Amino acid sequence: MKKEGLNPVQHFRLREKETRFRTPFFFLRILLLAFFVLTPFLFRSFEVLDVILKIAIFSALVASYDVILGYTGIVSLGHVLYFGIGSYLVGIFMGKLGWTSYGHLALSFLIAIVISGILSVLIGLFSLRIRAIFFAMVTLAFMEFTFILSSQLRSITGGDDGISFKLPGILAIDFSYGKILGIEFTGRLISYYLIIIVSLILFLLMLRFVHSPVGRVLQSIRDNEQRSIALGFRTYHFQVIASSFASCVAAVTGGCFAIWVRYVSPDSSLSVPIMLDVLLMVIVGGMGTLYGGIFGATFLMVTRAFLPKLQVLIASLLPGVPLAIRLSERWLFYFGLLFILIVYFFPKGIVGTAQEIFSKRRGS
Amino acid sequence: MTSQWRSWFHKLIAVAIFLSPLLLINPKTYITITISGLAMGMLLFLVSSGFSLIFGFLSVLNLAHGALFAWGAYIGFSSFNLINQWTGWGGSNSLLLNFIIFFLALILAGLLVALLGIITERLVIRPVYGSHLFQIFITVGAMIVLEELIRIIWGPNDEVMPVPINFMGSWDLFDVVISKYPLMAIVIGFILYLVIFTILRKTKIGTIVRAGVENPEMVQVMGHNIYRYFTGVFAAGSALAAIGGGMWATFVKSIHPAMGGEIIVFALIVAIIGGLGSMTGSVVGALMVGLSYNYVAYLVPKASLGITMLLLVIILSIRPTGLFPEGT
Numbered sequence: 150m151k152k153e154g155l156n157p158v159q160h161f162r163l164r165e166k167e168t169r170f171r172t173p174f175f176f177l178r179i180l181l182l183a184f185f186v187l188t189p190f191l192f193r194s195f196e197v198l199d200v201i202l203k204i205a206i207f208s209a210l211v212a213s214y215d216v217i218l219g220y221t222g223i224v225s226l227g228h229v230l231y232f233g234i235g236s237y238l239v240g241i242f243m244g245k246l247g248w249t250s251y252g253h254l255a256l257s258f259l260i261a262i263v264i265s266g267i268l269s270v271l272i273g274l275f276s277l278r279i280r281a282i283f284f285a286m287v288t289l290a291f292m293e294f295t296f297i298l299s300s301q302l303r304s305i306t307g308g309d310d311g312i313s314f315k316l317p318g319i320l321a322i323d324f325s326y327g328k329i330l331g332i333e334f335t336g337r338l339i340s341y342y343l344i345i346i347v348s349l350i351l352f353l354l355m356l357r358f359v360h361s362p363v364g365r366v367l368q369s370i371r372d373n374e375q376r377s378i379a380l381g382f383r384t385y386h387f388q389v390i391a392s393s394f395a396s397c398v399a400a401v402t403g404g405c406f407a408i409w410v411r412y413v414s415p416d417s418s419l420s421v422p423i424m425l426d427v428l429l430m431v432i433v434g435g436m437g438t439l440y441g442g443i444f445g446a447t448f449l450m451v452t453r454a455f456l457p458k459l460q461v462l463i464a465s466l467l468p469g470v471p472l473a474i475r476l477s478e479r480w481l482f483y484f485g486l487l488f489i490l491i492v493y494f495f496p497k498g499i500v501g502t503a504q505e506i507f508s509k510r511r512g513s
Numbered sequence: 514m515t516s517q518w519r520s521w522f523h524k525l526i527a528v529a530i531f532l533s534p535l536l537l538i539n540p541k542t543y544i545t546i547t548i549s550g551l552a553m554g555m556l557l558f559l560v561s562s563g564f565s566l567i568f569g570f571l572s573v574l575n576l577a578h579g580a581l582f583a584w585g586a587y588i589g590f591s592s593f594n595l596i597n598q599w600t601g602w603g604g605s606n607s608l609l610l611n612f613i614i615f616f617l618a619l620i621l622a623g624l625l626v627a628l629l630g631i632i633t634e635r636l637v638i639r640p641v642y643g644s645h646l647f648q649i650f651i652t653v654g655a656m657i658v659l660e661e662l663i664r665i666i667w668g669p670n671d672e673v674m675p676v677p678i679n680f681m682g683s684w685d686l687f688d689v690v691i692s693k694y695p696l697m698a699i700v701i702g703f704i705l706y707l708v709i710f711t712i713l714r715k716t717k718i719g720t721i722v723r724a725g726v727e728n729p730e731m732v733q734v735m736g737h738n739i740y741r742y743f744t745g746v747f748a749a750g751s752a753l754a755a756i757g758g759g760m761w762a763t764f765v766k767s768i769h770p771a772m773g774g775e776i777i778v779f780a781l782i783v784a785i786i787g788g789l790g791s792m793t794g795s796v797v798g799a800l801m802v803g804l805s806y807n808y809v810a811y812l813v814p815k816a817s818l819g820i821t822m823l824l825l826v827i828i829l830s831i832r833p834t835g836l837f838p839e840g841t
Binding site for chain 1: 665781821
């Protein structure tokens, strides 16, 4: 195999092609995908399906956040803004305007992508210019602003009540295709598979992006900005590119989320708590790994699904102790503590630590 | 044009912009709105000055500042109620007793939150000095924990903030309605500004802090234990946030656990507009935000937040580092 005259990206791809089937990771990925595909057949309860699908959506969202945070090294605190834009456009098109057709659904996604792209480029243009830390502050301010806007503009966004809507054709709730392998194929299930496919495509797109020449430059900016500048890269342009790419991906995941829950409101798709969730997922999974998002989302979603049961248990064990009940209600408190502890003792997250262990083993 | 002329020219334009709402609002209402705008500005200054100073000196983007603000409001609320139960000064007709109980509540809030700030700085932020990324995460974590602690201790619901009797109502001067409390807030805010300014300008500690904003390593080289000053500045910033919280709560007459998250965005904007690490910048930025917010809230209520964002965008595009340089 000739290896002269290849740039590092081509070199990396060649090596990956050679070792593709030899590593266990390939089969792990297939297994994971198979799990997502087979979930409706394995678990018959809707709750489980709901959790699994949210894991898929949030994995893609967290991975898109990771492109900014872990690969480019700039902190955005308003990434959920684009998620909200995606959700709201689907909501407004389907619910407020009542244009329930496939064409309009696609159009709403397209407009969401365009708006998110333009907005993120604008925010990047005037806040990344001086200090990367401004970016964190300005994105946070913009998200808060949009959040308040979405709850104030009642005529467009439905205010705090949000918009609930119907979806066209085969995605509609009352649609039923009949039974396949003992499972009834309803609109819900079809949207489940649609969203899984979209998430998969987004994930592959992001993998491609971070391993592309542009992605390489981004990582070099993260590791040593001065040096990248000295090498002649306009780091500022690359940072804006990364942030707008990630924002577009986030907008699509937001649209998918809206399709699944068939409802948008400021609290469910545009609020600071969701941003905190995303941050926690990134930290738990590991920054700069993309796959970390899956672990982070799984961890958080599963814990969150089980927490109410735990709460009932504590309430039944300690009746009449208001402080204990209050302490058990405030699960966000423990997430905050966990957040701090992970940053201290486990800063690479699950995937990062695993990678470190593997590379050590390979090295020795 | 000489530079002196130029600076006067800029000031003139600024004054003209802030007088321009007079074209749309009648003068009496204008004065009332201006007073509440200045009051809001002074209260914002209390929050953002600490935030800005902490960023300038420690280079920590302290997102937990809003939570400390909320803690200040809640401690002010509790101590006011406690003292009032005990003495009944809040309901008495004497203005002096009203002031005493108000200040006692504020001082208690300031002291306790300063303590909380010291604990936060020591336990949470100290281990990650130097890493911007982890600092942001850790302060986000601290913000969640502090805010949830409020919910655990005081409960998750809104509470009505008690106000001393003489602070309510308004004076009527030649048909111009002047609310009492905003005027007091302006005065207290201005006094605090003078105090901070004098400490920073005239005392040795202030000089060290200002030097630290410019170059922390050099301060260390000169033989000062900079970490002690870090803790001190953090505590002072927290105390300012707490006093701001208590006064803000009295201003809007209600408190809720998430109030810090709302104010932190304003503090961010003010700090960016004024220039991070600049006291003068904080006060100017806070007044700009407070005034423009109130004028627009009167004229076009729904655009009031928009004007704040617009202000941020304009300032960032003409002066990307804010209006004033660090350390002024």
